[in-house]
Amino acid sequence: MISEAVQDYLKTIYKLQEDTGVVSTSALAEAMEVAAASVTGMVKKLASLKLVRHHPYQGVVLSKAGEKMALEVIRHHRLLELYLAEALGYSWDKVHEEAERLEHVISEEFEEKIFEALGRPTRDPHGDPIPAKDGTVVAAEHDRLSDLEPGATGVIRQVSDSDAEVLRYLGTRGLVPNAPVEVLEKAPFNGPVTVKTRETSHVLGRDLAQHIRVETRPEDET
C-alpha cells in the first residue's frame, strides 16, 4: 500500500516541478512543512520505490510512475473540490482543506461517481486542469494576449504570425514563448495593449496582440 505521506510528497514534488523543473530538498521541506532531514529520508524511500530519481545534492525528479501517482492524487483533489462546491454548496475558501484530507481515502468508484455527477469535467473553476484517469493532462488554457484584462499575468506559449519580420520584431521585445508577461493597460475598442515583459513595457496593436497566446496563472487573474 502507498501511504498518505508518500502521496503528499509526490503531489508536492509535482507542483514544485511544474513551477521550477528540478526540486531541491529545502524547497520540498518548506512546502511539506517538515525538516530537511526528513525530506532526505523520504526521498531515499521514494527513489527506492522508483517513484523519483535522486542524485544527492541535486534535487529530485518524478519518474513516470511517480508522476502518474501524483496526477491521481491531484485528480482526486480537484474533482473533490469541484464536487464539494457544486454538489454540497461549499464556499470556495473551504473546499481545499476538506479535499486535502479526502483525496487520500476515496476509492476509484467514488472518483468515478463524482466525475460523472459533475459531467466529466476536465478543468476546475480555477481553470486548473483535472488530470484524466489515464494521466493525460489537458493543456492549460491559452488566451489571446489581446483578450486579457489589465492585471493579468502569464507566460507566452505561442507567437503565431505569418510574417517572419513581425516575429523578429516581437522577439527583440522579449515577446517569445516562455517569456512572462503582464498586461498593464488596455485601451477600449480596438486600441493598443500595454504589456510588461521581464524588464520593460511595450505597447502593441490589438491586431498583433491577437497572435500571442498566453497561459495565464490562475492566482494572478484579476
Added chain:
Amino acid sequence: MISEAVQDYLKTIYKLQEDTGVVSTSALAEAMEVAAASVTGMVKKLASLKLVRHHPYQGVVLSKAGEKMALEVIRHHRLLELYLAEALGYSWDKVHEEAERLEHVISEEFEEKIFEALGRPTRDPHGDPIPAKDGTVVAAEHDRLSDLEPGATGVIRQVSDSDAEVLRYLGTRGLVPNAPVEVLEKAPFNGPVTVKTRETSHVLGRDLAQHIRVETRPEDET
C-alpha cells in the same frame, strides 16, 4: 488530535457494548483483528485519555466522553452510507467499505452538509439509528410481531397484554422480553403466526402476536 486508531477502537467498543455490556480484551482483539497484546496497550492509552474505564482482567467500559466520540464516528459512518447510496447511487454492498475510510476524515461541515442534503435523517436504511450531534440516539424501532414477515428475526422488547393470564401463558413459551424470536410462517389474512424461540416453535393467534414488540436486527430482515 485523536487518531483514527482510537476512533476505531471506540466505535468497536461501543458496538460490542451494545450487544454484551462489558467488553473483554479478547472480544475486542477479535473484532479489531489485532493481537490481544495490542488491545491491552491501546486500552491503557484509552484509559489514560479517560475515554474508557478499565479494571485489569475485567474488560472495558466506555466513559461518557468515550461514548460521545464513538457516537460521532458512528454518526459519520451512517450518514456517509446513506449519502453514498442516495446521492451517488452506490449499491448497498459497497457503502460500508467506503464509509469506513471516509468517516475519519470528514469535517463537521461536511457532516452537516450531507445531513441537510439527506433531509436530517435519524435512521439509516437498515433501520439503525443515526446518532444526533448531541449524542442522542433514537430508540431502536420496535415492530409488532404480527407485522413481521417470515424470515425476520429479532429480540422481544415488550409484551403488553392487559390479562396477566395471557402473559403467564406467553412466558411459559419463552415469549418474554429479551428472548430472541424468528418468524417461521405467517398465514394470510388474520391467520396465525408461527414463531421460533430458543428451542421450540409456537403458533400464535394474530391478536396475541400484536401485543409482542420485537426489535428486529437489520441483517436478519427479509
Added chain:
DNA sequence: ATAATTTTTTAGGTGAGGCTAAAATAATCT
C-alpha cells in the same frame, strides 16, 4: 484443592515518519 486451560498482561521488537545536532558537500564572497 490442585491441576489444566484460557485469558490477559508484560517485555521486548519492528517499521513509518517525524525530530535535532553534527558532519559533509556545494556555492558564494572577498
Added chain:
DNA sequence: AGATTATTTTAGCCTCACCTAAAAAATTAT
C-alpha cells in the same frame, strides 16, 4: 584561492500502533 555561508546528508532518537513470546492471573475441570 581561501574563507564564509548555505544546503544536504548522516547519525541517533522519539512516538505510534502494531507484533511475538513468555509470564501472570483467572477460570474451569478433575
